[in-house]
Amino acid sequence: MNETPKQPLDRAIPAIDVTDLTMAYREKPVLWDVDFQAPQHQLMAIVGPNGAGKSTLIKSILGILKPAAGRVLVMGHQYRPESQLIGYVPQRGSVDWDFPTNVLDVVMMGRYGHLGWFRQPSKDDRKLAVECLEKVGMVDFMHRQISQLSGGQQQRVFIARAFIQDAPIYLMDEPFAGVDAATEKSIIVLLRELKTRGKTVVCVHHDLQTLKEYFDYVMLLNARAVALGPVDEVLTPENLRRCYGGRAAFLAGIDEARLGRGADNKS
Amino acid sequence: MSPHQIDVLVLASLVSLACALPGVFLVLRKVALMSDAISHAILFGIVIAFFVVKNLNSPLLVFGAAITGVLTVVLTELLINSGKLKKDAAIGLVFPLLFSLGVILLTRYAGDVHLDTQCVLFGEIAFAPFSRLIAGGRDWGPLATWVIAGVLVMNIVFIAAFYKELKLTTFDPGLAAALGFYPAVINYIFMTLISVTAVGAFELVGSILVVALMIAPPAAAYLLTDRLGHMLFVSAGMGVLSAISGYFMAQWLDASIAGSMATMSGVLFFLAFIFAPERGIVARSVVRKYEKWNFASETLAVHLLQAEQAHAEESESVVKHMNEHMLWNDEYTSEAIAQGLKDGLLKRDGNRLSLTKLGREKAKNSLSRD
Numbered sequence: 001m002n003e004t005p006k007q008p009l010d011r012a013i014p015a016i017d018v019t020d021l022t023m024a025y026r027e028k029p030v031l032w033d034v035d036f037q038a039p040q041h042q043l044m045a046i047v048g049p050n051g052a053g054k055s056t057l058i059k060s061i062l063g064i065l066k067p068a069a070g071r072v073l074v075m076g077h078q079y080r081p082e083s084q085l086i087g088y089v090p091q092r093g094s095v096d097w098d099f100p101t102n103v104l105d106v107v108m109m110g111r112y113g114h115l116g117w118f119r120q121p122s123k124d125d126r127k128l129a130v131e132c133l134e135k136v137g138m139v140d141f142m143h144r145q146i147s148q149l150s151g152g153q154q155q156r157v158f159i160a161r162a163f164i165q166d167a168p169i170y171l172m173d174e175p176f177a178g179v180d181a182a183t184e185k186s187i188i189v190l191l192r193e194l195k196t197r198g199k200t201v202v203c204v205h206h207d208l209q210t211l212k213e214y215f216d217y218v219m220l221l222n223a224r225a226v227a228l229g230p231v232d233e234v235l236t237p238e239n240l241r242r243c244y245g246g247r248a249a250f251l252a253g254i255d256e257a258r259l260g261r262g263a264d265n266k267s
Numbered sequence: 268m269s270p271h272q273i274d275v276l277v278l279a280s281l282v283s284l285a286c287a288l289p290g291v292f293l294v295l296r297k298v299a300l301m302s303d304a305i306s307h308a309i310l311f312g313i314v315i316a317f318f319v320v321k322n323l324n325s326p327l328l329v330f331g332a333a334i335t336g337v338l339t340v341v342l343t344e345l346l347i348n349s350g351k352l353k354k355d356a357a358i359g360l361v362f363p364l365l366f367s368l369g370v371i372l373l374t375r376y377a378g379d380v381h382l383d384t385q386c387v388l389f390g391e392i393a394f395a396p397f398s399r400l401i402a403g404g405r406d407w408g409p410l411a412t413w414v415i416a417g418v419l420v421m422n423i424v425f426i427a428a429f430y431k432e433l434k435l436t437t438f439d440p441g442l443a444a445a446l447g448f449y450p451a452v453i454n455y456i457f458m459t460l461i462s463v464t465a466v467g468a469f470e471l472v473g474s475i476l477v478v479a480l481m482i483a484p485p486a487a488a489y490l491l492t493d494r495l496g497h498m499l500f501v502s503a504g505m506g507v508l509s510a511i512s513g514y515f516m517a518q519w520l521d522a523s524i525a526g527s528m529a530t531m532s533g534v535l536f537f538l539a540f541i542f543a544p545e546r547g548i549v550a551r552s553v554v555r556k557y558e559k560w561n562f563a564s565e566t567l568a569v570h571l572l573q574a575e576q577a578h579a580e581e582s583e584s585v586v587k588h589m590n591e592h593m594l595w596n597d598e599y600t601s602e603a604i605a606q607g608l609k610d611g612l613l614k615r616d617g618n619r620l621s622l623t624k625l626g627r628e629k630a631k632n633s634l635s636r637d
Contacts, residue, residue, distance in 0.1 A: 026350060064444040081447030088445035095439045099295065100489065100498050109435050113446035120431060145493045161442075 013076045015040045015169045015200035016061055021070030023056050030056045032224045034070070038169075038202050039217065043195050045205040045231075048221035049244050054204040055091070057221065058171045062088055074169065084113050087167035089158050091174050097146050103157050104129055104142040110164035125164075132160040136190060152183030159190050170194060172203045176210075188214050211235060274396035274409050279510035279528055281412065282392075282468045283480050285419040287506030288426060289460055290481035291499050294489060295437050300355070301340065301458065302481045304362035306465040306474040308339040310369030310387055313466065318376070329466050336462020337455060339365060366474075390473035390525045411471060418467035425460055426499070429453065434495055472525035479529035484509060487532075487539035490546045505535055563599065564607035565633055571613070571622050572630035584619050 014037040023031040030053040038044050046054050059065045061072050063079055072078075074085050087110070107129040108121045115121060133139040136156040141149065149157065155175060162170055175191070176184050191201050191214075205211065211218060211231060218234050220226040220243040227239040268276075293299050309332035316331030317323065339361055346357035373387075395411040407413070426433065436443040436450040443450045461481075468477045484505035485498070492498045512535075513528030520527065541548050570592065574583035583592060590600040604620065607613035612626030622630065 059441075062445045064441065081445060084446075086445065088442055090439065090441040094441055096295075096297075099438045100493055100495050101434075101438065102494065105494075106438075109439065109442065112431055112435055112443075112448070115431070117432065117448075118428060 013040075014038055014073075015075060016202065017073040017076070018057075018061065019071050019073075021057070021060060021072065022068045023053065023060050023065060024068045029068075030223065031060070034221070034225045036219055036225055036228060038200055040200050041195060041198055042200060042217045043191055043215045044200070044202045044217040044219070045211055045215040046202065046219045046221055047205050047208065047211065047243075048226075052222045052243075054221055055173055058088075058173055058202075058204060061171060062086060081113075084165070085167055085169055087162045087165035087170045089162045089170065089172040089175060092151065092154050092158060092177060094173075097149070097154060099146065101146060102142070103133065103138060103144050103146060103149070106146060106157055107132055107142075107160045107164055110161035113165060128164055129160070132163040133157075135163060135193075136160045137186065152179040155179050155183065155187060156190075159187060163190075163194075168198070169200045170202065172201065174204050174206065176203075176205065176207065184210075208235075208240070271396055274412065275393060275524065276511065276514050278392055278395055278409065278412055278415065278471060279514050279524065280507045281415045281419055282471050283484070283506035283510040283528065283532075284503055285415055285422055285464055286468055286477060286480035287484035287502045288419075288422050288499060289457070289464055290485040291488065291495075291502050292426075292433055292437055292457060293461065293481060294485040295495075299482045299486075300358055301343075302461060302465065303478045304339050304343065304358050305336040305458070305462050306469060306477045308362040308365035308369075309333075309335050309462055309466050309469070310373070310474065311335050311365040312338075312369075314369045314372045318372070329463060332466035333459050333462045335365060336465065337459055339462075340455065340458045386473070387469070388473045388475055389523060390469060390471045390476065392471040392524050395471055415467050415471065418464050422460060422464060425456075429456075433457070472528065476525045476529040479532050480506060480509070483529075483532035483536045487536040490539045490543040505532070505539075509535055560602060560606040561610075563595075563603035564610060564612055565629065566593070567603055567607050567620070568612045568622060568626045568630040569633055571620060572627060572634070575622065575627075580619075580621070584621060586615065586618050586620055589620065 016038040018036040021034045111125045218231045219228045222243045226243040227234045312331035312335030316328045320327050342361045343357045396409040398410045400407040400410045436453045440450040485502040488498045488502035509532035513531040517524040517527035
């Protein structure tokens with residue numbers, strides 16, 4: 001894994017630094033002048049209502065979508081996919097699980113960035129893939145056709161594929177969507193492991209209830225950046241109301257109780 | 268077989284192979300219909316190129332076709348990105364336009380040329396061997412064989428060289444983009460390949476039947492395999508099989524060779540659809556039947572376990588009354604009991620059923636699962 005480019009290990013610079021980012025699909029703006037910093041070595045969540053632009057933000061950081069305005073820096077530099085600084089876990093539903101391939105092969109796809117053009121995966125890549133499958137507890141499934149996996153298993157395969165990318169930063173689009181409670185717990189254990197290995201993990205997340213328990217840092221997003229900071233500071237009823245707008249009444253009723261419970265769980 | 272027959276058979280096999288390989292990615296990328304669009308739209312490019320060079324055998328025709336193929340893809344995507352049209356409507360608008368422009372030009376200005384609409388639609392594989400490649404005073408075989416063999420080699424080289432990139436951009440374009448593999452660029456290169464393949468094949472089998480050769484073999488292979496690599500080989504095999512069986516069917520019926528090849532590719536697909544080991548209709552109905560009786564016997568086992576736990580075996584385990592307890596008809600009940608006995612879940616003493624050790628475990632297992 002010595003292909004990973006040397007980066008200045010300056011803890012002061014944010015892993016991801018987005019300034020004045022505006023994104024539009026045709027003339028419809030999805031993100032308005034968003035500022036956003038992800039500090040290094042944190043588990044960070046991006047939350048917000050449906051259509052708030054969470055996936056769009058992730059895709060524009062990755063350079064998959066071109067911003068209408070604004071700047072994205074990754075570890076202090078203009079981001080180029082070839083630098084392999086970011087491991088990406090797309091939404092589970094964004095790929096065709098009937099594709100003719102098996103679990104091991106999907107995990108090895110995470111190595112393609114390191115391999116570059118034309119080179120085929122080697123025995124070492126295969127060994128790495130098996131190791132990553134062991135970490136997520138899916139090694140018994142390595143020869144399984146991917147259409148035979150449950151939702152939780154699919155997600156763990158995706159996490160294994162993120163592990164093998166061995167990037168300092170991970171962007172994950174709803175890693176907890178559609179998985180059962182047990183799988184969710186096992187995934188958060190894996191994400192914490194990434195953090196203890198010095199990685200920065202940014203997840204699009206949906207569940208306000210588990211936010212405090214799972215994440216250190218949070219950004220509330222609704223087309224613009226509503227709030228950003230440590231979970232305890234950001235997750236105030238006032239901020240939530242500003243982020244979720246019309247559903248303020250509903251949230252106001254429950255957030256006190258929920259936030260209280262989240263804090264209990266953590267202690 | 269006469270040399271002419273062998274020439275035709277070789278041509279048929281080569282054109283099927285050349286179509287079946289890239290067809291795998293058309294099917295997996297869910298853009299199968301783009302092959303229909305491209306194979307028609309290229310007529311426009313061929314005709315324009317023909318007017319420029321006045322020679323049907325010029326390589327420039329391939330060039331014109333390839334450009335039109337890519338143009339079709341670009342125009343279709345522009346229409347889709349306008350947000351006013353869905354993909355199928357966009358495809359349906361672009362290629363008939365280009366095709367009909369080609370037809371107008373052809374009928375208006377090229378009336379006497381060998382390139383006529385009949386040939387465009389159905390190809391002329393039987394006549395292709397008459398046009399020979401003569402070089403250095405020697406006959407090197409049919410020109411068309413060299414052209415389509417060249418297309419086949421190009422396809423094999425491209426797929427081998429970009430195998431990993433094609434796989435990733437097909438399965439997960441998002442990750443491919445994030446890793447720096449430019450899925451859009453690969454898509455355009457791939458569509459150029461499809462255009463060149465279509466122009467090479469269309470002289471032989473026509474613009475409609477080329478679609479069958481690009482879609483049916485991969486679709487059959489998709490049902491028969493679990494891995495992309497295997498799918499490519501099975502698709503190639505299916506293509507050659509359609510070509511050879513189609514050729515002999517045409518001989519036997521004294522009918523169109525290209526039509527027979529396309530028909531056989533469809534027949535082979537339906538055979539795979541019915542008899543494929545795991546995904547075929549037969550295999551799935553067997554599995555479903557097995558699951559049905561498995562479930563029925565498991566239900567019985569759970570019923571007997573509940574009866575045991577409630578100490579109600581006396582009333583609940585009589586074979587004769589089992590149908591009343593379960594609200595099943597007699598036939599279903601006896602079939603379910605037979606399955607349970609066969610699998611060793613149940614045992615029968617006289618007119619009573621009871622659980623075996625295995626049956627008890629399995630029933631407990633079923634109940635504890637949430």
